[in-house]
Amino acid sequence: MQINWLEEVLKRKDELIRDTQEFLRIPSVLDEKSATASQPFGKEVDEALQFLLKKGQKEGFLVKNVNGFAGHLEMGEGDELIGILCHVDVVPPGDGWTSDPFAADIRDGKIYARGAIDDKGPTMAAFYAMKIVKELGLPLHKRVRMIIGTDEESEWRCVDHYFQHEEMPTMGFAPDADFPIIYAEKGIVDLNLEQITAADNENGSIRLESLEAGRRYNMVPDLAVAELRAETKLLLEMEQRFQQFLTDFHVKGKAINHEHGITLQVEGVSAHAMEPDQGKNAGVLLAAFLANMPLDAQAKAFVQFLDRYFRDDSRGKKLGIAYSDDMTGDLTVNVGILSYHEGKGGRIGINLRYPVTNDLEQTKQVIEQTAKPYGFSLTHFSDSKPHYVDRRHMLVQTLQRVYEEQTGERAALLSIGGGTYARSLEAGVAFGPLFPGRPDVAHQKDEYMIIDDLLKATAIYAQAIYELAK
Ligand SMILES: [Zn+2]
Structure with missing residues (x-):
C-alpha cells in the first residue's frame, strides 16, 4: 500500500x-x-x-x-x-x-x-x-x-x-x-576516590586549608578556589609564581591576599563530561599549580595525584585505562568534583564514559591500584551499563x-x-x-x-x- x-x-x-x-x-x-x-x-x-x-x-x-x-x-x-x-x-x-x-x-x-x-x-x-x-x-x-x-x-x-x-x-x-x-x-560511571587521613602527616611550610572545585560529576568545573596559609614572604613568592602560572597556561584567575593567608582562584571553561576536551578543568589546573608547592604530605599527595594523572588527559592514558572501540569511540574521564580540607583529606569525584566493549572490572582495578599510593580508596562506584x-x-x-x-x-x-x-x-x-x-x-x-x-x-x-x- x-x-x-x-x-x-x-x-x-x-x-x-x-x-x-x-x-x-x-x-x-x-x-x-x-x-x-x-x-x-x-x-x-x-x-x-x-x-x-x-x-x-x-x-x-x-x-x-x-x-x-x-x-x-x-x-x-x-x-x-x-x-x-x-x-x-x-x-x-x-x-x-x-x-x-x-x-x-x-x-x-x-x-x-x-x-x-x-x-x-x-x-x-x-x-x-x-x-x-x-x-x-x-x-x-x-x-x-x-x-x-x-x-x-x-x-x-x-x-x-x-x-x-x-x-x-x-x-x-x-x-x-x-x-x-x-x-x-557508552556506559557511564560515577566514582569517588577518598583520602584516608594519615595520622603521621608531616608538616609543610605552606598549609593548604582547602581546595574546592565542581559540584557535578558530569560537568567540567569552571571555577576552583584554594585557601592557603604561610609566612608573608612565602605567600608573596607564591603569588608571583601563580601569576606566571596563569600566563603560561593561558587561564584566568586571581590571587587575593588577606591576613596570614591567600585565596587562589582559577577560572576554567565548563563543558559536559561527554567531551571534557571542550572545557578547561579549573580544579585540575589549580592542583597542577599547587603540585610544586611545599605542602604537607597529604595535601601534596592530593594535588600531585591530580596533576600526574589528569592534567591534559581526558582519555585515561596516564591512568592506564585508555580504551576505544569502533562502535562508541574513546573512553573519557572527567574530574567533576574536587574537595580538600586540611585535617580531613581529599575527595575526587570522577565521571567515566566507557565504550560498549570495555572491560569495566579491569578499569576499576587499575584506578584503585593507581590511586592507592596517594592514600586514596574507592568509596563510591555507580555504573549505568552501555x-x-x-x-x-x-x-x-x-x-x-x-x-x-x-x-x-x-x-x-x-x-x-x-x-x-x-x-x-x-x-x-x-x-x-x-x-x-x-x-x-x-x-x-x-x-x-x-x-x-x-x-x-x-x-x-x-x-x-x-x-x-x-
Ligand atoms: Zn528529554
Missing part, C-alpha cells in the same frame, strides 16, 4: 499545532512540594500526563495511568509490543526568554516554549503519528504503545516504576534526542529505511557518550526529533521547535510505527 505520510500529516496540521501549543502551556516542571501519592512529581507534571491520557482516550486508544508515575496509550493486536518512549516533564525555564516560556508563541515558523523540542513537541508528533496510523485503519499485527514518562529530567523514577509493573516492549524508540538514529551509548542495539536488528534497519524514504538523506547510525531515554528500553534506540545541522536548544532559553520539522518528524514516526507493527 502506498501512503503519502507527509500528506496525511498536513491534513491535520492546524490541529497538531494547536494541540502542541496547548500541551506546552502546562508548566510541567517537577514540583516536590505539591507531590502526593497519586501525583508523585507534583500537580503540573500530573496535569501534562492527564492531558495526554485524556486525548488518547478520545482517540480510542487503550489508556492506562500507572500510579501517576507514568502512563501509556496502546493500539493494535498481537503478542509483540512496539514501544515509543516519551516524557512530559520539562526542566525549569530559567531566565532571559524573549516571550513567556509557557506561552508557546509562534514566530518565524517556530513554536517557542520550554519543552518544545524536549520532549513535548516530539511527544505530540508521536501521538499524531499513532492517530494517523489508527485513522487510516491499517492492519497491525503487533501492539504499539506510547509510554509516557514524567521524571526523565530528574531521576527516571517514572520508568523505574513503570517497568516494575508493566511489560517491556519487544523493541522501540525514544523521540528524545537526534535524528537519524542513535544506536549505541546500551546498544545491533545494527542488523530489524528495529535499526526499519528505522533507517523509513528515515531515508522520508528525508532523502542517508540515515547514518550515531553513537554517543551520553545517555538517552532509549536506554531504559531493552532494545531501544533514540530516533529524533532534532534533525542533523539544527542547533540543539533543549534546556536553553528560547527553546523552540521548527514547525516544518515537527510535521516531518510526525510523518517519519507514522511510517515507522506502521512498518514496525504491520
Whole structure:
C-alpha cells in the first residue's frame, strides 16, 4: 500500500499545532512540594500526563495511568509490543526568554516554549503519528504503545516504576534526542576516590586549608578556589609564581591576599563530561599549580595525584585505562568534583564514559591500584551499563529505511557518550526529533521547535510505527 505520510500529516496540521501549543502551556516542571501519592512529581507534571491520557482516550486508544508515575496509550493486536518512549516533564525555564516560556508563541515558523523540542513537541508528533496510523485503519499485527514518562529530567523514577509493573516492549524508540538514529551509548560511571587521613602527616611550610572545585560529576568545573596559609614572604613568592602560572597556561584567575593567608582562584571553561576536551578543568589546573608547592604530605599527595594523572588527559592514558572501540569511540574521564580540607583529606569525584566493549572490572582495578599510593580508596562506584542495539536488528534497519524514504538523506547510525531515554528500553534506540545541522536548544532559553520539522518528524514516526507493527 502506498501512503503519502507527509500528506496525511498536513491534513491535520492546524490541529497538531494547536494541540502542541496547548500541551506546552502546562508548566510541567517537577514540583516536590505539591507531590502526593497519586501525583508523585507534583500537580503540573500530573496535569501534562492527564492531558495526554485524556486525548488518547478520545482517540480510542487503550489508556492506562500507572500510579501517576507514568502512563501509556496502546493500539493494535498481537503478542509483540512496539514501544515509543516519551516524557512530559520539562526542566525549569530559567531566565532571559524573549516571550513567556509557557506561552508557546509562534514566530518565524517556530513554536517557542520550554519543552518544545524536549520532549513535548516530539511527544505530540508521536501521538499524531499513532492517530494517523489508527485513522487510516491499517492492519497491525503487533501492539504499539506510547509510554509516557514524567521524571526523565530528574531521576527516571517514572520508568523505574513503570517497568516494575508493566511489560517491556519487544523493541522501540525514544523521540528524545537526534535524528537519524542513535544506536549505541557508552556506559557511564560515577566514582569517588577518598583520602584516608594519615595520622603521621608531616608538616609543610605552606598549609593548604582547602581546595574546592565542581559540584557535578558530569560537568567540567569552571571555577576552583584554594585557601592557603604561610609566612608573608612565602605567600608573596607564591603569588608571583601563580601569576606566571596563569600566563603560561593561558587561564584566568586571581590571587587575593588577606591576613596570614591567600585565596587562589582559577577560572576554567565548563563543558559536559561527554567531551571534557571542550572545557578547561579549573580544579585540575589549580592542583597542577599547587603540585610544586611545599605542602604537607597529604595535601601534596592530593594535588600531585591530580596533576600526574589528569592534567591534559581526558582519555585515561596516564591512568592506564585508555580504551576505544569502533562502535562508541574513546573512553573519557572527567574530574567533576574536587574537595580538600586540611585535617580531613581529599575527595575526587570522577565521571567515566566507557565504550560498549570495555572491560569495566579491569578499569576499576587499575584506578584503585593507581590511586592507592596517594592514600586514596574507592568509596563510591555507580555504573549505568552501555546500551546498544545491533545494527542488523530489524528495529535499526526499519528505522533507517523509513528515515531515508522520508528525508532523502542517508540515515547514518550515531553513537554517543551520553545517555538517552532509549536506554531504559531493552532494545531501544533514540530516533529524533532534532534533525542533523539544527542547533540543539533543549534546556536553553528560547527553546523552540521548527514547525516544518515537527510535521516531518510526525510523518517519519507514522511510517515507522506502521512498518514496525504491520
Ligand atoms: Zn528529554
